[in-house]
Every structure is written in C-alpha cells, then in structure tokens.
Amino acid sequence: MTDELFYVYGVTYDDVGLPDDLQGLDDSPVDLVRSGRLAAVVSGLGTGHRLGRRRQLLAHSRVLDTVARQSPIVPLRFGTVVETRSAAVELLDAAEDRLVPLLDSLADTAQFTLHARYDEEKVLAEIVAEDPQIADLHRQTRGAADDTTLSARLRLGELVAAALEHKRAADAPVVLEPIAKHAVAHSVRRPTTDVERLVDAAFLVDHRQTQQFDQAAEAVARALHGRVRLQLVGPIAPYDFVTEL
Known part of the structure; x- marks a missing residue:
C-alpha cells in the first residue's frame, strides 16, 4: 500500500x-x-x-x-x-x-440490532378508542379548519404524545425481555420522536445462543403481528458495546 x-x-x-x-x-x-x-x-x-x-x-x-x-x-x-x-x-x-x-x-459474540415499530394507523386508533378526551378532541378537529380548532389541535397533540409514551413504557418490555434472556448484554438506544418508534435496541449474543435468540425474536414478532413490526439486523460488529477510541 x-x-x-x-x-x-x-x-x-x-x-x-x-x-x-x-x-x-x-x-x-x-x-x-x-x-x-x-x-x-x-x-x-x-x-x-x-x-x-x-x-x-x-x-x-x-x-x-x-x-x-x-x-x-x-x-x-x-x-x-x-x-x-x-x-x-x-x-x-x-x-x-x-x-x-x-x-x-x-x-464468540456478535451484535444484533432490533428495530420495533408500531403500525401507526393501528396504534393511533387504539389511543383514540382508549381515551374519551382524545376521542372527543379527535371528533372536534376532524375535517375542521385549522384556524378554528388550533387550541383543540394543540391539546390533542399533547394528549396523543403522552398516550404514546405510556404505551411505549408498557410495550417495550414485552418486546425486550423475552429476547434479552438469550443475550449476554443489551443496550436500549436513545428514543426518537417518530410516532411509529417503539424501541431500538442492540443485543450482544453468544454464538451458542444465536438460534435461541432468533427463535425468541420470531416468537415476539408473531405475538405482536399486525400491531408492531420487528426488524432484526445482524450479526454485525459490536458497535454498541465498546467505548469509542
């Protein structure tokens, strides 16, 4: 060279x-x-x-x-x-x-990265159905001019955002815990503000546990099918498990 x-x-x-x-x-x-x-x-x-x-x-x-x-x-x-x-x-x-x-x-380890995303239409429908105040504000603002419903829209946005965080707090362990049992370590990445985003996590997996890890991820995907989409990337280098030099 x-x-x-x-x-x-x-x-x-x-x-x-x-x-x-x-x-x-x-x-x-x-x-x-x-x-x-x-x-x-x-x-x-x-x-x-x-x-x-x-x-x-x-x-x-x-x-x-x-x-x-x-x-x-x-x-x-x-x-x-x-x-x-x-x-x-x-x-x-x-x-x-x-x-x-x-x-x-x-x-004898490798990293796998998991991206879990809500079906946006379904999760928003759940939020509307579960909260009467959100449902009422949704009815008020649907099809109405923005300038006549600004206050209601702002309040609706605040309530939906809070409801999404509540759902993520409840749903993230459902995704993570069954999979993390088959990993040496895992790291949850900093959340974003995307509506669809449920969780992004990295797992360090022993090669001897790869099959069990894959099976656990597939079981979670089946259990949440239609509501949450899972994407598993790997094996890759252990980007999330070393300190940058």
Whole structure:
C-alpha cells in the first residue's frame, strides 16, 4: 500500500485472516498493520481526501462487519485516519492493555440490532378508542379548519404524545425481555420522536445462543403481528458495546 494516509476501521487480533477481495473506502484493498497481539484493519487513503459520504460510511461498516464474522473486533469511529503505518503501530501499542481484555470479552459474540415499530394507523386508533378526551378532541378537529380548532389541535397533540409514551413504557418490555434472556448484554438506544418508534435496541449474543435468540425474536414478532413490526439486523460488529477510541 503506497498511500500516504491510512484509514483505520478497527482493531482485532493479530492472527485474523482477511478475505482476499475485501475492499474498503473507495474500493481500496483492506490490509492489516500488526503489533504484539493486535492488528489494525486499514486501507490506503489519498492525501486531501474528504470523508463523510454515505457510501464511505457504508464501506466502513461493511469492513467491520466482515471482520466481525471471523474474529472479535473493536470498531473505531468513522473518520479515524493515521499518517503512517508506524502511527498505526503506536495506536495499537498505546491501547494494548485495554484492547486485549476487551477483545477477549467479545470473543464468540456478535451484535444484533432490533428495530420495533408500531403500525401507526393501528396504534393511533387504539389511543383514540382508549381515551374519551382524545376521542372527543379527535371528533372536534376532524375535517375542521385549522384556524378554528388550533387550541383543540394543540391539546390533542399533547394528549396523543403522552398516550404514546405510556404505551411505549408498557410495550417495550414485552418486546425486550423475552429476547434479552438469550443475550449476554443489551443496550436500549436513545428514543426518537417518530410516532411509529417503539424501541431500538442492540443485543450482544453468544454464538451458542444465536438460534435461541432468533427463535425468541420470531416468537415476539408473531405475538405482536399486525400491531408492531420487528426488524432484526445482524450479526454485525459490536458497535454498541465498546467505548469509542
């Protein structure tokens, strides 16, 4: 590799083998810089190169996820660049005492990410049916001009938002608890304001528990079918279970 700069995807064990055709940012071949028990996963990057394009972020994740299927890996934040191979070695040496135990703790695991989304039409219909005040405000504002029902619309929005949070508080454990039983750890991501959003969570799963984990997720999906949609992504690198370097 002759580029002056090196893009660093993550850190893994020194004995990992990379697929011969693995390509990184801008289709650059991926290589390893080794030191001690560790290896930095890198690719060449031209000087003056600007980072931030979506396809670059996707390439970053693709490389990490590919390596994670073969060996534990600690992802580095998107945009990590060093000037020389020696600088990559220095990075490894400085963090070896911390990274080796972390890699050991991630051995034989993978991350799965769960996105649970309400069927918006159904959950809003539930809220209207369950709360007489919301139902009354809904009738008042339906089909009426905005300028004549502004106060009612504002109040309706406040009540619906509160009702949604109440539903999420009740429904999230129904989704999470049966699945989390089959994970080493799980992390619930920061909520968004989307009406459909029920829960986003990451699970760290032991390879020996993957089948049971999948079966638990499928059982939850069947139980909530028609009301909540579940999307399970993985196995991927353990993005949610390491501290960014």
